[in-house]
Amino acid sequence: MPGVEGRPRTIEELVATNSYNPMIVSDLEEYVMMEQFEPEKVNITIMSRILTKALMAMPSMDFSLCMYLIPEKLQIEEPFFTFTELSHLLETANFREFWAMAMRSRDLLEVVPGFEQAIQEYAIHVLSITCKRVPRHILAEAVNIDGPSLDKFLAMQCQKCGWEVETISEGRQMVVLPDNEDNNPSLRKVQSDSISLREVARLFPVMS
Amino acid sequence: MAYEAYARGGDSRDGREGHDSRDWREPREPRERDSREYRDARESRDGREYRDARDHRDAREDVRDRRDGYDEREERENLPRTHDVDENGQYVVPDVVKTFVAYFYRHIREKNVYEIHQMYDGSWNKLSERMFTTTLWPPVEAIAPFVDNDHVFCLLYKEMYFRHVYATVQPTLAQRCESWENYCNLFQVILHGNVNMQLPNLWLWDMIDEFIYQFQNFCQYRAKLKSRTEEELTALRQCEQVWNIFGVLNYLKALIESSHIVDILEEESGGNLTFTATDGYDYQGGSNVLKVLGYFSIVGLLRVHCLLGDYHGALRCLSPIDINQQGVFTRVIGCHITTMYYYGFANMMMRRYVEAIKAFNSVLLYIVRTQQYHSKSVQYDQIMKKNEQMCALLAICLSLCPQAKLVEENIHNQLREKLGEKMLRMQRCDEATYDELFSYACPKFITPSAPNFDEPPMNYNQDAYRLQLKLFLTEVRQQQLVPSIRSFLKLYTTIPISKLASYMDINESTLRAGLTSYKHKTHSVDADRNIISNADIDFYIDGEMIHVVEPKTTRRFGDHFSRHILRFEEITRELERMELPV
Numbered sequence: 001m002p003g004v005e006g007r008p009r010t011i012e013e014l015v016a017t018n019s020y021n022p023m024i025v026s027d028l029e030e031y032v033m034m035e036q037f038e039p040e041k042v043n044i045t046i047m048s049r050i051l052t053k054a055l056m057a058m059p060s061m062d063f064s065l066c067m068y069l070i071p072e073k074l075q076i077e078e079p080f081f082t083f084t085e086l087s088h089l090l091e092t093a094n095f096r097e098f099w100a101m102a103m104r105s106r107d108l109l110e111v112v113p114g115f116e117q118a119i120q121e122y123a124i125h126v127l128s129i130t131c132k133r134v135p136r137h138i139l140a141e142a143v144n145i146d147g148p149s150l151d152k153f154l155a156m157q158c159q160k161c162g163w164e165v166e167t168i169s170e171g172r173q174m175v176v177l178p179d180n181e182d183n184n185p186s187l188r189k190v191q192s193d194s195i196s197l198r199e200v201a202r203l204f205p206v207m208s
Numbered sequence: 209m210a211y212e213a214y215a216r217g218g219d220s221r222d223g224r225e226g227h228d229s230r231d232w233r234e235p236r237e238p239r240e241r242d243s244r245e246y247r248d249a250r251e252s253r254d255g256r257e258y259r260d261a262r263d264h265r266d267a268r269e270d271v272r273d274r275r276d277g278y279d280e281r282e283e284r285e286n287l288p289r290t291h292d293v294d295e296n297g298q299y300v301v302p303d304v305v306k307t308f309v310a311y312f313y314r315h316i317r318e319k320n321v322y323e324i325h326q327m328y329d330g331s332w333n334k335l336s337e338r339m340f341t342t343t344l345w346p347p348v349e350a351i352a353p354f355v356d357n358d359h360v361f362c363l364l365y366k367e368m369y370f371r372h373v374y375a376t377v378q379p380t381l382a383q384r385c386e387s388w389e390n391y392c393n394l395f396q397v398i399l400h401g402n403v404n405m406q407l408p409n410l411w412l413w414d415m416i417d418e419f420i421y422q423f424q425n426f427c428q429y430r431a432k433l434k435s436r437t438e439e440e441l442t443a444l445r446q447c448e449q450v451w452n453i454f455g456v457l458n459y460l461k462a463l464i465e466s467s468h469i470v471d472i473l474e475e476e477s478g479g480n481l482t483f484t485a486t487d488g489y490d491y492q493g494g495s496n497v498l499k500v501l502g503y504f505s506i507v508g509l510l511r512v513h514c515l516l517g518d519y520h521g522a523l524r525c526l527s528p529i530d531i532n533q534q535g536v537f538t539r540v541i542g543c544h545i546t547t548m549y550y551y552g553f554a555n556m557m558m559r560r561y562v563e564a565i566k567a568f569n570s571v572l573l574y575i576v577r578t579q580q581y582h583s584k585s586v587q588y589d590q591i592m593k594k595n596e597q598m599c600a601l602l603a604i605c606l607s608l609c610p611q612a613k614l615v616e617e618n619i620h621n622q623l624r625e626k627l628g629e630k631m632l633r634m635q636r637c638d639e640a641t642y643d644e645l646f647s648y649a650c651p652k653f654i655t656p657s658a659p660n661f662d663e664p665p666m667n668y669n670q671d672a673y674r675l676q677l678k679l680f681l682t683e684v685r686q687q688q689l690v691p692s693i694r695s696f697l698k699l700y701t702t703i704p705i706s707k708l709a710s711y712m713d714i715n716e717s718t719l720r721a722g723l724t725s726y727k728h729k730t731h732s733v734d735a736d737r738n739i740i741s742n743a744d745i746d747f748y749i750d751g752e753m754i755h756v757v758e759p760k761t762t763r764r765f766g767d768h769f770s771r772h773i774l775r776f777e778e779i780t781r782e783l784e785r786m787e788l789p790v
Contacts, residue, residue, distance in 0.1 A: 060733045061520075061558050064679065068517035068557065071655075072675040091686045093724035096717075129739075130727045132750040138720065174751055182727065182741060183748040185757040199770050206777045 056118035099144040129182035136173040299350040313355040325408040416504040426451035427654035431669035453656035460505040467502025519554035561609035568602040600649035607634035689722035
C-alpha cells in the first residue's frame with residue numbers, strides 16, 4: 001500500500017502539532033484503519049492521541065468513526081474503555097460527570113494541547129442550539145469554569161461573540177446566547193413548495 | 209448441427225433479418241431507462257432502431273427458423289447429461305459447450321456487445337441451469353482449443369467459471385487461490401492496456417461485484433479456524449497474499465487511476481456528458497473495459513470500506529459519482545442497488561438519517577416500479593433480499609429520525625405492512641428489535657487481517673459484525689430519551705422544565721441533559737462539516753421554559769400534481785391505442 005510505511009511518522013507529527021486542526025481527522029482515521037489491517041503493529045500511544053483528537057472534533061462523528069475500526073478486544077481494555085465513557089458522557093450532554101472523569105484521566109488527555117478548549121467549544125455549541133437564555137450555573141457546569149474565572153470568560157464572550165449577561169434577581173444571572181436558526185425559529189428559512197427542474201422537464205412532452 | 213450454424217453464420221452477417229427477434233433476457237426497465245445501453249450499442253453497429261419488447265415477444269416464433277448466429281435452443285434434443293472423461297483421461301467437452309465458447313469468443317473478437325450480452329446473461333445461465341446444476345463447467349484447458357487458446361478469452365472464461373463454482377459448490381482453498389490469481393491476471397492485462405474488447409456493462413459490474421464477494425467470502429472462510437485440520441491450517445498459512453486486503457484495495461484503486469475515470473466524471477459535472485451519454489461504451493473502435501471497470505471500482509471501494517467499518521472512507525471514495533443523478537451506475541440494476549444500499553448504510557452509521565432515508569426511499573421506489581421487469585431475472589432473489597434488507601434499514605432510520613414526509617406513500621405502505629409492529633417497538637426504544645433488524649440487514653462485515661496462526665485456532669468470523677452491532681446499539685441507547693421527549697413536546701407549545709421533568713419522572717438536570725442531547729442527536733454533520741437539523745419536532749429553551757416550535761407543514765402539491773398529470777397522460781394514451789369493438 002503506497003504511503004503506509006511513512007505513515008506512523010507523519011501521524012506523530014500531526015498529533016504533535018500545537019493547534020487543533022479538524023482537517024487532519026480523516027488522515028487519523030486512515031491511520032486507525034491501517035492498524036486494523038495489521039493489528040500486531042498497534043501503537044497504543046498514537047491511538048490514544050488520535051482518540052483524544054477525535055473527542056475534540058465533536059460534534060462531528062470522528063470518535064464513533066474511529067471506534068468502528070478498532071477491534072473489540074482492544075476496546076474493552078484501557079485506555080479505550082475510558083475514552084468510550086468520555087464520549088458517552090459528551091454524547092448525552094452530561095457535562096458535570098464528563099469534566100470529573102476528564103480530570104481523573106488528565107494524563108491521557110493532556111498530551112494533546114487545547115483539549116479543554118475544544119470541549120468547551122462543543123459544550124457552547126450544543127447549548128446555543130438548545131437555549132436562547134441559559135442560567136449561569138448551567139453554563140458554568142457545561143464549560144467547567146466558575147467564580148471569577150467565569151466572569152472573565154463571560155466578559156470575553158460578550159465582547160467577542162455577542163453574548164449578554166442579564167441579572168434576573170439577587171445573585172441570579174442569565175446568559176443570553178446569540179440568535180441562531182435553532183434557538184430562534186423566526187430565523188429559519190421557510191421551505192416553500194418548490195418543484196425540481198427534473199420534475200418540470202418530465203412534464204414538457206405532455207404540455208406540448 | 210451447431211457447427212453448421214456457425215459456418216453459415218460466418219458469411220451471412222449482413223443480412224441479419226432476424227436479429228431483433230432475440231428473446232430479451234436482461235431485466236428490463238421502464239420508460240426513460242428503456243435498455244438504452246444495448247440499443248445504443250447496436251445502433252452504432254448497424255444503425256438499426258430499437259424495437260419495443262412487445263415486438264420481441266411477437267417475433268419469437270421466427271427464432272427457430274433462423275440459422276444466423278448461435279441459438280442454444282437448437283441443441284435441446286441431444287444434450288449430453290454427464291461430463292465424462294474419455295479413455296485417455298481427457299475431459300470430454302459437450303458439443304453444446306464447444307459451440308457456446310466458439311460463438312462467445314467470436315462475438316467478443318467482433319466487439320458485438322449485443323450478442324455478447326445475450327450469451328453472457330442468457331445462454332450462459334440457461335446452460336448452467338440445464339447442464340451444470342451440480343457439476344462444474346469444463347476446465348479452461350478443455351475449452352481452450354475451441355477458442356484458439358486465446359489468452360484473454362481464457363481469463364474471461366475462468367472468471368465466469370469460478371463465479372459458477374462459488375454459486376454451485378462450497379469452493380475449496382485451491383479454487384479460491386486460483387480464482388484470486390485469475391482476477392490478478394485479468395486485471396493486469398486490462399491495466400496494461402492490452403485489451404481492445406468491448407464488453408457489456410453488466411458483465412463488467414459483475415466482475416467487480418464478484419471480486420469483492422469472493423474477497424469477503426475468503427475473509428469469512430479464513431476466520432473460521434476451529435474445526436480445521438493441521439494440513440488445512442498449513443495450507444492457509446501459505447496463502448497470505450491470496451485475497452489480501454492491500455491487494456484488493458490496490459487493484460480497485462489502480463483500475464480507478466489508470467482509467468482516469470475521476471477526471472472524466474469531473475469533466476461531466478461541467479456539462480460534458482460524454483461518458484454517461486454513451487453509458488461508457490466506446491463507438492470509436494476503442495475499448496470500454498478499463499474505463500467502465502474503473503467506474504465500477506468506485507462503487508467497489510464504497511463497498512469494501514463499508515465491509516471494514518470505514519464509513520467515512522467509503523463515502524469519500526464514492527464522491528466522484530453524484531448519486532442524485534442518473535448515471536452509468538443506475539443502468540445496471542445490481543450496481544444501482546449496491547450503491548444505494550451501502551451509501552444509505554454508511555450514512556445511517558454516521559447519523560445522517562435524512563440522507564439515508566432519501567437513498568433507501570429512492571432505490572426502494574425504483575425496485576417497486578421495475579419489479580415486473582426483473583421478476584424473470586436470475587438475480588431476482590438477490591434483488592428481493594436486498595429489498596427486504598433496505599426496508600429494515602429504512603425502518604430503523606425512521607424510528608430514530610421520524611421524517612415520514614421524506615418517504616413515498618407506497619414505500620410507507622410496504623413498511624407498515626412488513627414492519628409496522630417492529631417500528632412501533634423501536635419507537636419505544638426496544639433494543640432487541642433494533643438488534644434483530646440490524647443483524648438481518650447489515651452488510652457481511654469482515655476482519656481484514658490474517659489470523660495469528662501461532663495461537664490456538666478459534667473462530668473470529670463474527671467479530672467484526674458483533675463490534676458494529678454493539679456500537680450501533682450504543683448509539684440507540686444514547687438516544688433513549690429522544691422518543692419520550694418528542695412525544696411530550698408534541699402536546700405542548702410551552703412547558704416549564706420542572707413540570708416536564710415531573711411528568712417524565714426524572715430530575716431536572718437529567719432532563720436538561722436529555723434535551724441538550726436531543727438537539728445534538730437530531731443534528732448531523734455533512735461531508736463539508738456543515739451542521740444540519742434533522743428534527744421533525746423542535747424546541748428551544750428560554751431560561752426555564754421550553755418553547756416548542758410548530759413544524760410548518762407545507763404540503764407539497766407540486767409533486768402530487770406532476771405525478772398525476774403523467775399518470776393521466778399514460779392512461780389516455782393507453783385508451784387511444786385500444787380498438788373498440790364495432
